[in-house]
Amino acid sequence: MLAEGRRVAEGRGITNIRWVEAVAEDLPAAAPGPYRLVTFGSSFHWTDEFRVAEAVYDMLQPGGALAMIVNTVEGRSTPPGPGPPPIPHDEIKQLVERYLGSTRRAGRGTAPNRTHRFEDVLVRTRFGAPRSIFAPGIPDLVRDSESVLSGYFSFSYSAPHLFGDRVEDFAREVRDLLSSRSPEGVFWDWPGDTEVVLARKPG
Numbered sequence: 001m002l003a004e005g006r007r008v009a010e011g012r013g014i015t016n017i018r019w020v021e022a023v024a025e026d027l028p029a030a031a032p033g034p035y036r037l038v039t040f041g042s043s044f045h046w047t048d049e050f051r052v053a054e055a056v057y058d059m060l061q062p063g064g065a066l067a068m069i070v071n072t073v074e075g076r077s078t079p080p081g082p083g084p085p086p087i088p089h090d091e092i093k094q095l096v097e098r099y100l101g102s103t104r105r106a107g108r109g110t111a112p113n114r115t116h117r118f119e120d121v122l123v124r125t126r127f128g129a130p131r132s133i134f135a136p137g138i139p140d141l142v143r144d145s146e147s148v149l150s151g152y153f154s155f156s157y158s159a160p161h162l163f164g165d166r167v168e169d170f171a172r173e174v175r176d177l178l179s180s181r182s183p184e185g186v187f188w189d190w191p192g193d194t195e196v197v198l199a200r201k202p203g
Contacts, residue, residue, distance in 0.1 A: 024052045033059035049121040062203020073192035079139040081188040106156045127199035135194040145178040145185040
């Protein structure tokens with residue numbers, strides 16, 4: 001990701017970016033700031049949330065903000081589809097569970113069972129209660145079968161290495177499932193609406 005970011009920035013002549021490889025728990029030492037805005041893109045839940053939020057609070061200028069950007073499906077109105085059938089996510093997830101078990105994997109370990117929301121953490125910090133802003137998700141995103149499969153391989157809980165020598169068997173079953181749902185191999189993918197959970201430092 002850093003290499004791609006550098007490549008795009010250089011191609012556009014952007015030189016005022018400092019690239020840092022670190023984990024959020026390295027803040028503020030890894031990138032002291034101060035900042036007007038700190039963002040997390042579908043990643044805050046991988047951190048020590050309370051600790052990291054408090055570190056970010058100290059890094060922000062007065063009036064600065066912490067923004068967590070996620071795709072939210074639950075509770076949002078599903079738009080009408082563009083025609084192709086939706087991706088059969090429930091059935092693909094059942095295949096993942098059949099191959100890897102019911103314990104959700106992550107990297108080389110397991111993912112914690114997360115039952116709280118970002119708001120539940122932030123309200124206990126100096127930020128206080130955040131607010132959510134919604135932007136409509138892409139209503140007509142269409143993907144082919146290989147894109148759907150590669151999307152699942154990109155998730156931490158179904159990355160290729162987790163399947164070991166059964167990875168091709170899993171891929172074949174997913175392709176067969178997708179073929180049975182759409183002979184044309186095309187699917188509608190509604191990612192949900194874009195939610196920005198916004199917490200602001202007073203000032």
